[in-house]
Amino acid sequence: KAGVTQTPRYLIKTRGQQVTLSCSPISGHRSVSWYQQTPGQGLQFLFEYFSETQRNKGNFPGRFSGRQFSNSRSEMNVSTLELGDSALYLCASSLGGGQFYEQYFGPGTRLTVT
Amino acid sequence: SQQGEEDPQALSIQEGENATMNCSYKTSINNLQWYRQNSGRGLVHLILIRSNEREKHSGRLRVTLDTSKKSSSLLITASRAADTASYFCATDEDRGSTLGRLYFGRGTQLTVWP
Numbered sequence: 001k002a003g004v005t006q007t008p009r010y011l012i013k014t015r016g017q018q019v020t021l022s023c024s025p026i027s028g029h030r031s032v033s034w035y036q037q038t039p040g041q042g043l044q045f046l047f048e049y050f051s052e053t054q055r056n057k058g059n060f061p062g063r064f065s066g067r068q069f070s071n072s073r074s075e076m077n078v079s080t081l082e083l084g085d086s087a088l089y090l091c092a093s094s095l096g097g098g099q100f101y102e103q104y105f106g107p108g109t110r111l112t113v114t
Numbered sequence: 115s116q117q118g119e120e121d122p123q124a125l126s127i128q129e130g131e132n133a134t135m136n137c138s139y140k141t142s143i144n145n146l147q148w149y150r151q152n153s154g155r156g157l158v159h160l161i162l163i164r165s166n167e168r169e170k171h172s173g174r175l176r177v178t179l180d181t182s183k184k185s186s187s188l189l190i191t192a193s194r195a196a197d198t199a200s201y202f203c204a205t206d207e208d209r210g211s212t213l214g215r216l217y218f219g220r221g222t223q224l225t226v227w228p
Binding site: 004006031033035042043045048049050055056058088090092094102103104105106107108110 | 147149154155156157158159162202204214215216217218219220221
């Protein structure tokens with residue numbers, strides 16, 4: 001099976017712009033979670049989607065949003081970019097989204113905000 | 115807030131030696147997962163251990179879980195230079211509101227010298 005794919009792999013944006021990142025989960029997986037990784041804060045949970053519904057959300061401002069499509073692919077959007085949004089954005093997919101399933105991560109999207 | 119905390123923060127060993135990393139967490143969990151991350155890349159899933167399991171093996175990896183002490187350890191036997199990476203433990207929480215969410219520690223940076 002193909003693993004989790006994320007596009008694009010690298011992005012450079014300017015403050016104030018918006019960005020959309022895409023994640024394709026492992027075939028058959030219905031849960032997609034998003035994480036932000038920075039040297040200062042480590043890995044922080046953004047949100048999780050299961051069957052097109054957001055079930056869980058971390059402590060991020062409303063500028064961070066996401067959605068999931070019927071084929072389980074997910075996108076996250078960051079509007080009005082700030083310098084502090086520079087990070088590695090990781091998505092993970094899971095079979096059922098419950099507590100007993102492994103989460104498999106994609107290679108990440110490296111976002112740089114200038 | 116982060117649930118898991120790895121110890122030590124950094125570990126440097128020679129090829130062929132064993133590497134042991136520890137993880138402590140704060141709340142009741144359903145399962146604990148270990149991940150590896152090579153510099154700036156995605157997380158690679160290593161092993162999942164459920165709260166009712168005490169030990170699990172996968173190749174050169176051995177994971178233990180002590181729920182009474184809220185701690186886990188990851189042992190890599192006969193380390194290789196290719197094992198050089200950051201290692202993270204990730205836990206869920208035994209609460210329904212945290213579906214799909216993993217809590218990560220800061221990680222242990224393992225360096226294996228040839």
